Amino acid sequence: MRAFFAVFRTELLRILSVKPALAALVIGPLIYALYYPQPYRNEALRDVPIALVDLDGTDSSRQFARRLDASSDVAIAALLPDEKSAEREVYARSLYGILVIPQHFERDLLHGRQSPVAFYGDASYFLIYQRISGAVTAVARAFGAEVETARLIGIRVDPVIAAAASDPMPLTAVALFNPQGGYATYILPAALALILQQTLLMGVGLLGTIGGQPVAPGRTSGSAGPLSTVIGKMLAYLVVEAAVLPFYLIVLPYLYGIPRLGSLWTVMVFSIPFVLSVSALGLVIARLFRDPVVVQLVGGALGLPFIFLAGFTWPIEAVPDPLRTIALLLPSSTAITGIVEVSQLGASLPDVRQAFLGLWALAGVYALIAVVLEKARQHHAALSGSETRA
Template sequence: MTAWREVLHAFVATWRAMLSDSAAMMLLFAGGIVYSFFYPLPYAKETVQRVPVAVVDQDRSALSRQITRYASAHPAIQVVAVSADLREAQDLIWRNEVAGMLFIPSGLQSKVAAGRAAEVEVAGNGIYMMLNKAALNGLAQAVGTVSAGIEIKRLSAATPSSAQAQAQRGPVGLNAVALFNVREGYGAYVVPAAAVLIIQQTLLLAVTLLFGTWAERGGFPVRRDVAGYVGMWCAVACVPILNSLYYFGFVFWWQDYPRGGNFGGLMLFTLLFAFAVSAFAIMVGNLFRSRERSAQLLVCTAMPIIFLSGVTWPVEALPDVLKAARWLIPSTPGIQGFVALNQLGASLHEVAAEAVGLVALMVASVSLGYWRWHRMEKAQRRRWSAQVPSASPAANQL
């Protein structure tokens, strides 16, 4: 019972220390709440629509006007300029007034009427990836629709019905259905992964800030023994558990992102991730001796970490060293596991590799963290003994 009382005492003391530090509380809880509304805001529309484009029509034929009408009717793009001058359309792209351009060369209709191959060109502004993709795809689909109609008319002349002509034009039908990201939006793709990173980074910054503060003051709120470490570890682990419940239980529902694929597995994985990331934060926190140093060094690590997770950048494109090193960060298995469980409905068996990665990282973080924790205690005792003045012979005689 004495050991459990010491663990409980360390648990309460750690929570008291966290609650008494306003900056740490901002990072632990307020930061996650602010991010939950601020980060998804740019992706609220989910899909890009009505991207401005220009059409350069040098053919000035019925076919070119039909292509322009189909482009104007496409929901992803909006034709804002039609001209025969290529330079004028290029200037519009340079001035960011349009995101793409369709070039229809002269003689297009005559080539199509003669049965020869005819080509049009599309160009986009590659600086803005989402706008560029919408503009190029929209223009290409408009041209493809007109081209398919021309081919069906030719086939109809040699077949009894238009249905047979359409069957010859597309013998294999394609019906694409998005199973999980049903709207195929960017927010539903990136925010669930970024939420895990937010939970990790806010905890990491807060814990390192607290450790730096305690090191500056020369005193820690808990004893530097096993019971003190376990109590502190459990107290810190409560923070990612609460933040995970907030994000997965409320934010995803509020933002209407795919969720709830495997609730039981999600809860078990949340506990595993919480204890792994808290042990990792304590291990890193033991390295800091000043309050401000942690923010200076860690605030710029979020972007590399999200790329290493394998969500926004393919793992196959990473160097072999980074492929192995990325598993040293809890967010890597955490993001992959949470997305699979919460969005894709995977089973625990299907995220076994991520779970094993978290367990291995937790064991290593606890071992290194406690070793550093205990070593700091010995060093502090040596400093204290060196600062105590030795008794004078006269005092000994007295």
């Protein structure tokens, strides 16, 4: 037991003394927290500028344009005479769409005929295109229903029946857990969990490959067995992450207005096996590569594959089955789903039991591999010491 606590204390001292590891475990997450969420502060697009080409010039066409401009998503920034001039503005990226109201728009509506409007949107930026097209569709549907209701009332149909006939199935859409429909609410919780994994992996890998271990006064960590060494180091990393995790999973979501329905206790308990599994994986990586430069290169190279395998930037259903199996071996792939559910959706631990147990299983498997590798290292060091004395 004394050897176990010696390893624990020694590893905490090393985290503070080994500057590259301190940068990865403490300073790095703080820097990420300062600048990474900044682009997502205005998470919902508002007043995207588009051009209007009104070929009808009637009261109905102007009324339709005013309604669209009054929506929160779209702003009619230019009224242009033809499509060619509007195209030039879109190609210059000063505008992101063109709405064309055809000639005889009002006449066709009054005669009960279809009068389609045309929208050309810049789909190279999907979020912008989605906002504009959604706003145009909603306004066109509402405007068309009102015109049809007025026409039916004009031929002496009861107003209630006319309203039901023009819009027989009204839809009320409620955005659960993301009331603004913003990108930050969707992407940040998953990205923050992935950042925690990458920085912890890098820090543990550097600690395992950089020499110069300080020894606690009056203690020795050299006599610790493989199991005590691995568990002592993992608990040291857990203590450090106990200060980083609340900042990432509680404070940052609060600062950026991300919905938080889960309790702090549930979030922190669920994060324990996540930290332990990542720490154990870091110990395995350190023993396999044995060079701090290689650890940094491997950690940097694996960042982008980890993002895609996590299943939030690319649909997990679209990932080939072999890669989905590999994703199950990464703590982040399981942790992201569970953390989002317990923190944003208000799930309890029994609700995320499968993910919770899966993380404990990963922690156990990687810890066992780390113990085996540590035993081999200690055996090799003992043999080298015997040959030196001989």
